[in-house]
Amino acid sequence: MVLFDKEAGSSTNTLPPFPREDTPLLSKPSKLSSQPKTFANVFIAIVGSGVLGLPYTFKKTGWVFGSLMLFSVAFLTYHCMMLLIHTRRKLESLHGGGLSKIASFGDLGFAVCGPVGRFSVDVMIVLAQAGFCVSYLIFISNTLAFVFNYSGPDRILGLTPKSIYLWGCFPFQLGLNSIPTLTHLAPLSIFADVVDLGAMGVVLVEDVMIFLQNKPALQAFGGFSVFFYGLGVAVYAFEGIGMILPLESEAKNKENFGKVLALCMAFIALIYGSFGILGYFAFGEETKDIITTNFGQGVVSTLVQLGLCINLFFTLPLMMNPVFEVVERRFCGSTYSLWLRWLTVFGVSLVALLVPNFADFLSLVGSSVCVALGFVLPALFHLMVFRDELSWFGSVLDGCIVVLGVVIGVSGTWSSVAEIIAPKARFG
Helix, strand or coil, X not given: CCCHHHHCCCCCCCCCCCCCCCCCCCCCCCCCECHHHHHHHHHHHHCCHHHHHHHHHHHHHCHHHHHHHHHHHHHHHHHHHHHHHHHHHHHHHHCCCCCCCCCCHHHHHHHHHCHHHHHHHHHHHHHHHHHHHHHHHHHHHHHHHHHHCCCCCCCECCECHHHHHHHHHHHHHHHHCCCCCHHHHHHHHHHHHHHHHHHHHHHHHHHHHHHHHHCCCCCCCCCHHHHHHHHHHHHHHCCCHHHHHHHHHCECCHHHHHHXXXXXXXXXXXXXXXXXXXXXXXXXXXXXXXXXXXXXXXXXXXXXXXXXXXXXXXXXHHHHHXXXXXXXXXXXXXXXXXXXXXXXXXXXXXXXXXXCCHHHHHHHHHHHHHHHHHHHXXXXXXXHHCCCCCCHHHHHHHHHHHHHHHHHHHHHHHHHHHHHHHHHHHHC
């Protein structure tokens, strides 16, 4: 373990002065966040496109089984977030309580395990954030193809409608991702979140009305074969652990941060559970991987789907920013690199073009890198830092979370890959 009192005198082990993945939307905030603002920031950091795949996941797992998994993942995610905070506070106390040098997950990895720890976190963050952006592009291209080519030809000039819309977004994403500072993207982020919440509200109301009319057959418990698949989607839906340390640093009342985080996680879990259950209740076995495509053609349905596309379109550059900060730090000496950004956006777009199913990809990302970031690394870092102070129960609990994370990661990744390639094997 690399502790601050040991690294202070070494020029090779000091934390670098360059920007990191925790760079805030508004640089140098003038004041710390109040509890309501902290609640809002946590909500924005966690809620994302994963919610759109929950109804389809509930169809595969059953609505009771899916709900149990969702709330269990929410509780475990909260626990691991608090492990990160306790670990950071412990290391800072060893440093004498001076100016905090642990501003991000990567910093914590460096403090605990040195360069290997920072590299591990950097790789996971790049894969996770890029995975989020791939899922955004899948949703945007599939939704636009559904809205505007609902009864049109399967191919136009040799290209599928999904390909046309994805590459149509590409030049605009190059422009947005060329913006060097998040400050200019902050208004877009706020606008995107407002649109997202409004669209989710409309979807919930539509689900209730459709369910009251149709009342399709439902299953409460799916087979065990989809257990890890469902866990992957649930983990993805709650992924936001990379921003917890920066958010806690900016909180005015740090003593109550745990309570605010617990309240926000419970609120998000209720929203997710309601969204997943009502979406599945409305359409039953006809539930599609992107729930909005179940609504068919209509003014309200089209506006909701376009609103969600707008949300993800403007959120994508924000989600790519941590990727740019890591790759520019490692390959360009932390200097702005336009060609590297464009190459990264091209790679993300190419992956999105090759992945056929939105929910399957959510499960893949959630089962692999999100499990490592959300469960394995927080418990491992906590165990390494507190190993001399933990009771046998605490040590066993941390160890069990690490083992559980590895098992979920391996099994869930296998299950998700099988789901992704199955349609090709079946119809190819």
